Amino acid sequence: MRTIRSTRTAGLTLGLAVLAFLLAGCSTGTADAEVSTPVKSEAPSPAVTSPPPPVVPTQNIPLQSANLQDLKIIEPIEPANLLIPDLGIDLAATPEGLDAEGNMSLPKFWAQVGWYQYGAGLDAASGAVILAAHVDTTESGLGPLVNLRDARIGQVVTVTGKDGIVRNFQISETTNVTKGPQSLDSYFDPNGPYRLVLITCGGPFDAAAKTYIENIVVTAVPVA
Amino acid sequence: MNSRIVRGGAAVAALVLAGITLSTPAFAADDAKLSVVHGIPGVTVDVWVNGALTLDDFAPSTIAGPLSLPAATYSVAITASDATAATDKVVLGPVDLPLAAGSNSTAVAYLGTDGKPAAKLFNNDISNTAAGEGRLTVRHVANAPAVDVLANGTAAISGLKNAEEKVLNLPEGTISAGVAAAGTTTPVLIGPADVPVMSGVNTIVYAYGSAADGNLALAVQTIEGLSAAPKGVPAGEAGLAATNTQENAGLPLGELAVVSILVLGTLTTLGVVRSSRVRASRANDTSAR
Numbered sequence: 001m002r003t004i005r006s007t008r009t010a011g012l013t014l015g016l017a018v019l020a021f022l023l024a025g026c027s028t029g030t031a032d033a034e035v036s037t038p039v040k041s042e043a044p045s046p047a048v049t050s051p052p053p054p055v056v057p058t059q060n061i062p063l064q065s066a067n068l069q070d071l072k073i074i075e076p077i078e079p080a081n082l083l084i085p086d087l088g089i090d091l092a093a094t095p096e097g098l099d100a101e102g103n104m105s106l107p108k109f110w111a112q113v114g115w116y117q118y119g120a121g122l123d124a125a126s127g128a129v130i131l132a133a134h135v136d137t138t139e140s141g142l143g144p145l146v147n148l149r150d151a152r153i154g155q156v157v158t159v160t161g162k163d164g165i166v167r168n169f170q171i172s173e174t175t176n177v178t179k180g181p182q183s184l185d186s187y188f189d190p191n192g193p194y195r196l197v198l199i200t201c202g203g204p205f206d207a208a209a210k211t212y213i214e215n216i217v218v219t220a221v222p223v224a
Numbered sequence: 225m226n227s228r229i230v231r232g233g234a235a236v237a238a239l240v241l242a243g244i245t246l247s248t249p250a251f252a253a254d255d256a257k258l259s260v261v262h263g264i265p266g267v268t269v270d271v272w273v274n275g276a277l278t279l280d281d282f283a284p285s286t287i288a289g290p291l292s293l294p295a296a297t298y299s300v301a302i303t304a305s306d307a308t309a310a311t312d313k314v315v316l317g318p319v320d321l322p323l324a325a326g327s328n329s330t331a332v333a334y335l336g337t338d339g340k341p342a343a344k345l346f347n348n349d350i351s352n353t354a355a356g357e358g359r360l361t362v363r364h365v366a367n368a369p370a371v372d373v374l375a376n377g378t379a380a381i382s383g384l385k386n387a388e389e390k391v392l393n394l395p396e397g398t399i400s401a402g403v404a405a406a407g408t409t410t411p412v413l414i415g416p417a418d419v420p421v422m423s424g425v426n427t428i429v430y431a432y433g434s435a436a437d438g439n440l441a442l443a444v445q446t447i448e449g450l451s452a453a454p455k456g457v458p459a460g461e462a463g464l465a466a467t468n469t470q471e472n473a474g475l476p477l478g479e480l481a482v483v484s485i486l487v488l489g490t491l492t493t494l495g496v497v498r499s500s501r502v503r504a505s506r507a508n509d510t511s512a513r
Contacts, residue, residue, distance in 0.1 A: 061279065066261060066287045066430070066443035068417050098356045102455040118356050118396070118423040118451060126449070135460040142464040149465070179456055188453030190424050201460030204468040212460045 076121025077165075082113050082131055082198075083158040087147035093131060093159075104199075110134040110143025119188060122161045127190040128219075129159070132199035135212070145200040148174075148216045157196060157220045169196045169220035176203055176214045187217055196220040256323035258298075259289035259348075263334040263365045263432030264315075264341055265439045272301040272310035272318075281305050285432075285443050295325035300343070302333055316341045330445060334365035334432055337386045349391050349426060352452040358396050358421040359450070361428040363389040368435035370406040371413065375399045382406065396423045403431050403440070414440045424451025 064070075079093040096114030099105040106114045113133040120127035136142045157169040172195075177183050187197045196219070203214030260271060262284050271279035271288075279288050282305075298321045304313035321331055328348045336342040346363060353359050362373050364384045373381035373390070376399060381390045383406045402415035414431055419442075421427060430443040 061288050061291055063279075063282075063286055063288050066285045066445060068419070068429075068442045068444045071420065071444060071446075098454055102355060104454040104457045106457070106459060116454075132457050132459055136462040136464040137460075138462045141462065145459075146465045181455075182453070184457060185453045188451075190451045191449040199457045199459060201458070202465055202467070205460075205463035205466030207463060210461055210463075211458060212463075212466070215457055215459065 077123055077161045077163050078117075079115045079122060079129065079131060079159045080162045081160040083160070084147075084151075084155065085158075086155045087144075087151060089144045089147060091133065091144065096132075104130070104132060106132055106134055109137055109140045110145060111140070113145075116188075119190070120194065122159065122163075122165075122167060124194050126194055127192065128187060128195050128197040130188065130197050130199065131159075135200040135202060135216075145198075146202075148198060148200050148218050149202050151198075151218045156223070157198070157218075159196060168223040170223050171218055172221045173217075173219040175217050177217050178203075178214050179212075184215065184217070187219070194222060196222075254295065254325035255292040256295050256325060257290040257328040258293055258321070258323060259287055259291075259330040259445060261330055261332045261430060261443060261445060262286050262288075263332055263430055263443060265433050265437070265441070267315065267341075268305045269302045269315055269333070270305050270307055272303065274299050275301075275310045277310075285441065287443075287445050289330075290328070293323055295323055295327070297322045300331065302341070302343070316343055319343050321345050328447065330428070332363065332365050332430065334387075334430075335367035335434055337367055337369075339367050339434065339436070342387070344387055346389060348428065348447055350447060350450055353393060353424055353426075353450045355452050355454045356396055356423055357393055358423055359426040360392045360394055360399070360419065360421055361389060361426055362392075363428065363430045365430050365432045366434065366440055367437075368413070368431070368433075368440060371403045371431065372406050372408065373431075374402040374404055374409060374412065374416070377402075377409065377416075379409070394421045397421050401429065401442075403442075414442055417442060419444070422446075422448075424449060426450060 078095060082089060082091050082093055084090075091111065091113040093113050093115045094107055095117045096105045096107065097117055104114070104116055110133050113131045116130035116132070119130040122129060133145050134143055135145050135148075151171055151174045153171050153174065155171045157171060158166060159169065160166050177187075184199070186192075187199070198218040198220070200216050201212035201214070202216040203212055205212050260279065260282075262269065262282050265284050267284065269282050270277055271282050282288065299318045300321050301310040301314060301318040302316040303310065304315060307313040310318065316333060321329075322345075323329065328350045330346050330348055331343060332346060333341060333343050344365070349359060349361065362381055362384065364371060364386050366386065368386065370383050370385045372379040373384060380392065380399075384390055397420075399419050399421060400416045401419040402412040402417070404410065404412050413435065419427060419429060426447040428445040428447070430445070431440065432443055433440040
């Protein structure tokens with residue numbers, strides 16, 4: 001996923017200091033808050049004429065250049081390999097997007113795991129790194145991701161990036177999600193904390209529709 | 225197209241001087257989000273909110289925010305950067321900005337077609353983008369006649385006037401964007417410049433400045449995290465990992481188990497009967513001996 005990382009600078013300390021003066025002025029009702037504008041000393045304090053009403057804590061207001069040329073494009077860190085020793089899973093990763101129906105596309109065979117390129121990359125500030133693969137295919141039979149149904153909280157998941165760096169995660173949640181509209185939305189949420197989400201199929205199989213009724217979803221959080 | 229974007233360039237000093245005076249508690253879940261864009265060339269200003277200096281020495285082509293603010297109407301004044309109060313050396317305002325709960329908006333200081341500073345509150349579209357798509361918002365905030373916005377050389381938006389905006393949802397990619405007078409493709413007044421369309425991101429492009437002064441330019445704001453999930457993840461096709469059996473795919477697991485127990489039970493009963501008969505016959509045989 002292309003994301004934006006901004007150069008931001010802070011005036012938080014100053015802001016809070018000012019706030020303290022303002023609050024002091026508020027509680028005493030005196031004109032002591034005269035010092036509440038240390039940078040613009042010529043500015044009159046709101047406490048001079050009357051005690052100020054309650055004050056919203058000053059926020060760190062991010063400031064950044066809006067110049068188009070200050071937007072710099074860099075590549076996300078793509079996963080290259082997924083390794084879960086406890087489950088006998090060791091698969092190469094490859095970027096995937098969407099199929100014609102709007103589903104996440106997957107590698108044709110289970111020997112590779114797909115990385116959702118519209119989700120987070122490794123070391124992202126937020127969002128899920130999504131890795132998904134077939135549990136089985138008609139041509140190649142049953143794949144190793146069948147073992148995701150035996151995943152247990154605390155097991156270690158190792159993802160190596162295309163940058164060569166090995167990153168460890170620990171399984172924090174395993175669940176079967178009944179397929180349906182929006183059933184995976186929370187796992188794909190780009191706004192949640194940085195995490196790893198592994199997805200395959202499982203549960204009962206609808207032979208007529210040639211589809212599993214459920215997705216097996218395993219969430220793992222980064223290990224420091 | 226899975227690149228990221230880093231906003232670089234010279235660091236801009238943020239200076240937050242005073243709290244915004246209100247009577248309601250801060251940081252409610254349905255706070256309004258407000259950004260401020262400075263689109264008036266050549267003038268560094270101070271921004272005062274409800275009479276308090278909030279942005280000091282705010283430079284052109286700079287974005288401040290987003291701030292989380294309780295829903296309310298805020299009085300905003302823009303003054304010269306050496307003003308001593310919201311009412312001193314006023315460039316613009318004070319104007320009332322009504323911020324609705326849960327809204328996401330951008331207040332833009334810009335030039336009207338009369339060449340005078342103006343302010344407008346734009347509501348930012350933060351609805352989900354389809355998986356794999358991004359959003360491009362174009363805002364005409366320049367002292368210039370109506371324009372066409374060219375994407376890769378052809379008009380993607382036609383006849384956009386000062387203080388107007390247009391929103392496009394587009395597949396992820398990069399657009400070579402230019403601005404020309406309405407109905408024309410040349411000369412290109414601004415650009416062409418590469419504008420990224422990123423999955424789950426509303427890229428808001430401001431055409432600002434003054435045609436007469438020859439300082440038309442583009443400013444960019446981005447709002448991330450809008451991406452919808454794919455429709456699904458169909459990750460199996462053979463039924464080899466099924467928790468039911470393919471022959472009885474329609475039969476719930478519980479019923480299968482009951483059937484199995486019944487069948488087994490019947491067989492066992494028959495077996496017991498049969499073996500007892502055998503034993504009985506043997507007994508008979510024995511007694512016969």
